[in-house]
Amino acid sequence: MFHVGDLIVYGSTGVCLVSEIAHRNGADGGERLFYVLKPLYQKCTISAPVDSDKVFMRPIISRSEADRLIDSIPHRSAEACQDRALRQLTKYYEDKIRSHDCGELIDLTMSIHAKRELAVSQNRKLGSVDERFMKRAEELLFGEFAAALEIEPDDVPDYIRSRIENMPANSSNS
DSSP states (O other): OOOOOOEEEEEEGGEEEEEEEEEEEOOOOEEEEEEEEHHHHHHEEEEEETTTOOOOOEEEEHHHHHHHHHHHGOOOOOOOOOOOOHHHHHHOOOOOOTOOOOOOOHHHHHHHHHHHHHHTTTTTOOOHHHHOOHHHHHHHHHHHHHHHHHHHHHGGGHHHHHHHHHHHTTTTOO
C-alpha cells in the first residue's frame, strides 16, 4: 500500500502524487479505501481503489535508478520495428508503453529515433503512428525521470545529454 506523499506511476497517466487515502463508496455501494491521486503533469484528480488491480501502479524509480538507466543509454541497442501493418505496429508500441518499464521506454524511443533518422536519410517522413507513440513514450519516461531527479520534464533531455557527454570514455555501464 502506498502512503500520502508517495509519488507513483499510475497507468498511462504517468507520475501522480498520493495526496490522500480516504474511505468512499465504491460502485457496489460498499465502502472502500481509495487513493486520491494528483497527476504531476495534468490538471485533474483521480480516485483509485486501493485494492484494485485494474490499473497498473508502482512507486517511481529512485534518483540513482534514473541515473543508472541514463548511463546505460550509450550501451543500449534498440532495433526499429519495421512492421508495415499499422495494427501490428500499434500493438507492438502499445505493449512497450504498457510495460511501464523505463528501460523498455528508453529502447522504444531510441528505436523510433533510429527509424526517424532512416526515414530522413531516404527523404521521407516518420509515420504518424511512430510519431504519436514516440511522443507518448517520451512523456511517460521524461515525466518519471523528472520526478526522480527533481527537475522539470522539459529539462530531462538536457540532463540526459549532459550526463552522457560527461561520462568517462572507458565507462562500461549497462
